[in-house]
Each structure stands twice: as C-alpha cells, then as structure tokens.
Amino acid sequence: MPPTRPRRVGRAHDASYVLFEGLLGERQLRNARAFAASDAVQAQLSEGILFDEKTAANGYASEEEENEAQNEGGTSAAPPAKKQKRNVAERRSRIAWLEREAAEGEASPVIPPWLHAQLRSAARTAHRLLGDKLCPIGVDALGRWTPRYEPVQYTEYGPGERLSRGVGSHYASWHTDSELDSDDVEDTRGVTVVVLLSDGAAFGGGKFQTRARGGAPQDRAPQTIELKAGDAIGFPAARLEHRVTKVTRGLRQSLVFWANRPA
Numbered sequence: 144m145p146p147t148r149p150r151r152v153g154r155a156h157d158a159s160y161v162l163f164e165g166l167l168g169e170r171q172l173r174n175a176r177a178f179a180a181s182d183a184v185q186a187q188l189s190e191g192i193l194f195d196e197k198t199a200a201n202g203y204a205s206e207e208e209e210n211e212a213q214n215e216g217g218t219s220a221a222p223p224a225k226k227q228k229r230n231v232a233e234r235r236s237r238i239a240w241l242e243r244e245a246a247e248g249e250a251s252p253v254i255p256p257w258l259h260a261q262l263r264s265a266a267r268t269a270h271r272l273l274g275d276k277l278c279p280i281g282v283d284a285l286g287r288w289t290p291r292y293e294p295v296q297y298t299e300y301g302p303g304e305r306l307s308r309g310v311g312s313h314y315a316s317w318h319t320d321s322e323l324d325s326d327d328v329e330d331t332r333g334v335t336v337v338v339l340l341s342d343g344a345a346f347g348g349g350k351f352q353t354r355a356r357g358g359a360p361q362d363r364a365p366q367t368i369e370l371k372a373g374d375a376i377g378f379p380a381a382r383l384e385h386r387v388t389k390v391t392r393g394l395r396q397s398l399v400f401w402a403n404r405p406a
C-alpha cells in the first residue's frame with residue numbers, strides 16, 4: 144500500500160502530532176528489521192534505564208522518593224523544573240544507539256543511509272506541519288532549516304523487563320523528550336519521530352499514548368495512537384507528553400529519532 148499523506152492530528156497546543164501511515168514500505172520495513180536483528184545492533188543493546196543513570200550522575204531523587212520524602216515532611220532533592228525529565232527514566236527497555244557515520248574506535252552500528260534519510264524527511268515534514276513555535280529548531284542566517292541530529296535510538300521492549308518499583312510498564316511514566324529553557328543536548332530536541340518496527344501480532348500491550356499537559360479535559364485524557372508496523376508519529380519533543388504501556392508478550396521494536404536545534 145502506498146503511504147498516506149502525513150497529517151497533523153489534534154489542534155490543542157500541546158497535543159498535536161503528525162501521523163505518518165506507512166512511512167516505511169514493506170521492503171523497507173523488512174530491511175530495517177533485518178538491520179535491527181543484525182549482530183552489530185544486537186551486540187550494542189543495553190538496558191535503557193535512563194533514570195538510574197541520571198540519578199547516579201545528578202543526585203536527583205525519583206518521583207517516588209520525592210513523594211516519600213514529602214510524606215515524611217522532608218524536602219525534595221529535585222528542582223521542580225527537572226521533574227518531568229526524571230520521569231523519563233522510569234522506563235525499562237533495551238536500547239542501542241545508531242550512528243549516522245562510523246567513527247574511529249567506536250563500536251556503534253551505523254544506520255543505513257536510506258533509513259536515516261526517511262527519518263530526516265519525516266522530521267522535516269513534522270516540523271513544517273507543526274511549526275517552529277511548537278518544535279523550536281530555527282533556521283540559519285540564510286533561512287535554511289539546519290537541525291542537528293542525535294544518534295538514532297533503537298528500542299526493544301519485552302515482557303520480561305519490570306520496573307523495580309512495581310509500576311510495571313516501559314516508559315510507563317508520562318514524559319516529554321526535551322525540556323524548554325535548557326541547553327543540555329537532549330533539551331535541544333525540537334522534533335521526535337517514533338517509528339514502530341514490529342507487527343501488531345508480534346507483541347501485546349506496548350501502546351503508544353499521548354496526552355496534553357494543559358487545555359481541555361478531553362485533551363488531557365490519555366489517547367492511544369494505533370500504530371501499525373512502518374507507521375510513524377512526529378511530535379514536538381518538548382511539548383507532547385507520551386508513554387508506552389507495558390508490553391505483556393512478544394517483542395516491541397521502535398526507532399526514535401530526534402532533530403535538534405543547533406547549539
């Protein structure tokens with residue numbers, strides 16, 4: 144089936160995204176899955192517990208720890224502005240970073256150029272349809288869109304992975320991929336593109352959900368976006384809250400791509 148035209152969904156300021164049905168055609172999907180299954184990628188998979196790494200590095204408390212501290216009359220260790228991002232880290236999954244080019248002495252796998260081109264093109268379309276206000280990346284002095292690209296995240300979720308504190312789903316916590324008013328690399332993310340690689344029949348659960356941060360109650364209610372293999376969603380990295388519900392069986396595979404504003 145030919146891909147349908149990407150379309151912007153949701154008018155609410157913080158709840159808009161762009162849906163790409165059939166971003167990857169059948170052959171591309173097969174090739175992308177074969178790449179994901181390759182030794183080069185599989186050897187790089189490691190547990191993606193972003194939260195614990197950050198906690199260790201920055202000494203921020205988790206939300207549970209904060210709640211506990213508050214219940215006990217203690218004070219929170221995390222500055223409120225950072226709280227959103229800390230929640231990202233409630234995920235359990237396996238991730239591998241895919242580079243655009245081979246770097247000397249680096250073991251990271253290189254993403255096939257055609258696949259990177261597809262992701263870039265989707266990010267660009269999402270940026271065009273959503274606008275630079277929602278997806279701040281900016282343009283150069285000549286008015287050209289010149290984003291930076293982070294390495295692409297390949298993600299695997301299986302039912303075997305559990306959250307240590309029993310919350311029980313991968314990326315269970317609502318999160319955005321970037322924070323406004325920060326210059327950390329991940330906080331310069333303007334657009335996120337997520338591509339689902341797995342067939343619906345290959346896993347249970349693992350729903351991609353969004354919700355608005357503010358606005359009308361119907362915008363704040365979780366919305367499940369039904370993605371088929373090869374479909375993608377593009378959204379404002381710092382605005383749209385999202386999560387992936389628990390994978391109950393099988394294997395869910397995704398690619399996550401970010402276009403960032405230049406430093």
Ligand SMILES: O=C(O)CCC(=O)C(=O)O
Nearest residue numbers: 298314337351387397399
């Ligand atoms: O795998 C997905 O569908 C989304 C993953 C995600 O939200 C993230 O990596 O930040």
Ligand SMILES: [Fe+2]
Nearest residue numbers: 318319320385
């Ligand atoms: Fe995310």
